[in-house]
Amino acid sequence: MPIIEVENLVKKFGSFIANDHLTFSVDEGEIFGFLGANGAGKTTAMKILCGLSSPTSGKVNVAGFDVYRQSEMIKKRIGYMSQRFSLFDDLSVWENFQFFGGIYGLPAAQIRQRTTELLGRLGLESEKNQLLGSLPLGWKQKLAFSVAIIHKPSIVFLDEPTGGVDPITRRQFWEIIYETASQGITVFVTTHYMDEAEYCQRVSIMADGKIVALDTPANLKAKYNTASIEEVFLKIARN
């Protein structure tokens, strides 16, 4: 069953067409990679899917809600994490979870229970009173991801979640993504690491505001006759 449904989405800024008739859907529990060169229109589309921006035209449904009329409902049902927007360095780990749990409107008991559960999964219970700013970047990224799913959203949007992270932590991060998806949370992810695109069940590649390719990594490689998604990406983006 699709959790995201997009039909002929168009977004214009003046005469500039940032999203040009996008049509795609994402299934519940799927890990969906959203790729494209800088300026291809990924951020614009993600903002619309998160209910932060309205389309110029087209039909967009996220977690069962319409983006034009029910964007506030969408915001409650999604989680968002990016390298840029993360947690508060001068709050402790525990306080960060309390704060964001509160923002999502969870009752105090549930925040406590989810915090304990998520910290346990990362093996970071003993760090809960540490200031976030004192922790290594890799831990912060994993904590930011956990906070983004504290309210058990239908979908979590990850905008370059592993940028700048060391190669071992980057791989641990993907194991957490797999685990999350296996619990039924849909993962919608952008990345500049092309090997990570291969960890997705399906990937779409945008160029000049359009989706020019959308399939499983294996099918894309077969179609473009390449050994890796990186080569597919280069073939598409260079045209």
Place this chain on the structure above:
Amino acid sequence: MSDTVSIQAQHITKLYGDKRALDDVTFEITKGELFGFIGPDGAGKTTLFRIITSLLKPGTGSITVEGLDTVKDYTRLRKILGYMPGRFSLYQDLTVEENLRFFAGIFHTTPEENYELVKDIYSQIEPFKNRKAGKLSGGMKQKLALSCALIHKPEVLVLDEPTTGVDAVSRIEFWEMLAKLRLSGITIIVSTPYMDEASRCDRVALMQNGKIMITDTPDGIRKSFGQELWAVRADDTYRLLADLRQFKAARSAFPFGEYIHLSLKEGAVTQADLISSLKSMGHANIGVSKIEPSIEDCFMEMMKKSE
């Protein structure tokens, strides 16, 4: 000191409070080299570059660039350096051309005088020379920043994470520009968190937690891996990873795209053993082949060793 040495760093340590940003870093870079510092955020790359460019003083240790000490001779040093910081730091409300003219002017020169050096790069953004820098796309900003760092014909070019957050195509284009620039004989040092960019450099230093783990040519680093490495695939990658980690003979197993790179204990199993045990675990479409390690394989191996 030999006259072929461009940058020499000896036992550099830098503390922020009680955090060691740089921990006894020593290296030597030859004139005309394209040298890469490769490591994740927090490895100490930016701190090191700020010390090399005289914007920060080292805690202990010293660095000379073209024979000039970064602390004592900083005024002379700055004239021969071109520096592109990690964050876009041009004037957003000046046009493309105004930015270039401004940076040339600071160094008492003009864009016309050194045009040859930047021509290849600047000509790509010249059609937009009257556009404000803040209105450029990411790739064009990058080209302008590189032009501005080069316009005074520096002897050493310092590029702090020029490709971070940049898409795969623009990254390749940027490295192609550097390869051309290198032919002019300028010494170039680059930092990057992308391990695959190491192969573009003459030599690289792999950095982690303020330390240089190894300095060598990309090939030299690959040779230092010293283990047999296998690329293994099957239909269910996630389960395959879990199963390979349970293998008694496995030293490490890391996912790389659709493959898992598996390093085995010396002479523990053959390729045929491996395939038959994976079959018995119910895996389908199994592929096993011996591969050369990538820089990323080496980086992870060294991270594990240093733990």
